[in-house]
Amino acid sequence: MNERARRQLASVRPHDEACAVLAAGLRRRLPEMEAAIANRVHAIADPRLVADPIYPERLGDALTAALDYALAVIELGERRAPSLPPAVLSEARLAARARVPLETVLHRYFACNALLGDFVVEEAEQTEASSSALRLLLRRQATSFERLLEAVSDEHAREVKAWPSNSADRRREVVKGLLAGELVDHSELDYDLDGHHLGLMAKGEGAPEVMGALAERLDRRLLAVCREEEPVWACWLGGRDPVESRLAVRALEQIPFDRVFVTVGEPGESLAGWRLSHRQAKAALPIAERHGQAPLRYADVILSVSILRDDLVAASLRQLYLEPLEAARDGGRVARETLSAYFAAERNVSSTAAALGVDRRTVTNRIRAIEKLYGRPLGEFATDLEIALRLVD
Secondary structure (H helix, E strand, O other), rough: HHHHEEEEEEHHHHHHHHHHHHHHHHHHHHHHHHHHHHHHHHHHHOOHHOOOOOOHHHHHHHHHHHHHHHHHHHOOOOOOOOOOHHHHHHHHHHHOOOOHHHHHHHHHHHHHHHHHHHHHHHHHHOOOOOOOHHHHHHHHHHHHHOOOOOHHHHHHHHHHHHHOOHHHHHHHHHHHHHHOOOEEEEHOOOOOOOOEEEEEEEEEOOOOHHHHHHHHHOOOOOEEEOOOOOOEEEEEEEEEOOOOOHHHHHHOOOOOOOEEEEEEEEOEEEEHHHHHHHHHHHHHHHHHHHOOOOOEEEHOOOHHHHHOOOOHHOOOHHHHHHHHHHOOOOOOOOOOOOHHHHOOOOHHHHHHHHHHHHHHHHHHHHHHHHHHOOOOOHHOOHHHHHHHHHHHH
8 A cells, every 4th residue: 555545444444433422323323313303294294194104104114215325335435335224115005096295295305304414513512523524424324315315216216207197007016915915005095994895706797797787686795907918807805894705605696697707705803804705706707708607616626626726736737547547448528527527416326327317327337437447345445546537536
């Protein structure tokens, strides 16, 4: 290191140490600074007036994080300073979604920066810091403030541009956020998430009309949002008291509709129940489409849904129970037809014979042939075979 570099380093070190001392003093006054900032923020625009109930808390977190960031820049300098806190960027996005103007957001940060400047000068006077150290400290404060303003402005602008402009799209985005566990403003939904819910999925061109008729029959508040890519509706029926899924199915059976698949979850309470009931209805929709069955309760196909989501179980069911049937001359057509009727008749031979238009002896002989094919009595594996026929085939 040459002599000039040594002199520069020697001149900087005392200033860095002075900044570190000042930053430590400011940190000891954090409660005082935070209280002053909170009062100033509320004087500019009361965050409690924003529709989103979580906005005031998130704003408080962002201001605390911004203050801590500013002190870190003062203490460490520009090169060693941490990156901008995520809480600050998150608050900017939330403000955009809550329609808080960027002018208000920046006004708050300007006021906070001015208050911090006052505290910096007071602390410098108390510690008798040199004027050169104070200038360095204020320069570092200005640097951190410029970075914060630029980042907050960009984040707010991006969110405003990305946030849907029409009501239907905004509702869909809010619902997606709630289902993902995000804390979002749901006032626009006009739906009480603290009550009782019944989640449904409806697919088809006439789905909105069917859901509207169902809500009217059951005297329930309807929340419905549609996917962007296809006519699939996520719906909820809300009210002060629970409504049984069986009651909803019976009401749906009285509503005429065609080419619309509807699945029904189980009753749930509050936001957690709202999410769970939706997941249940959503999981049952592929079963309803596969079998052309509507309406369909999740509770009636819970095992089928679980198996369909497990590739190992599905492949094993096919290997163990369907491939042996395919070894027959007709590829197992008659055996499958007989078994399907047998299971639909709750394993009653007489009812199976009537459904197939054959006599009892024919059904009995077919079942014996199936048992011979598997090498064991049908009663030992009938449940697994029935599931395999219903799901995998």
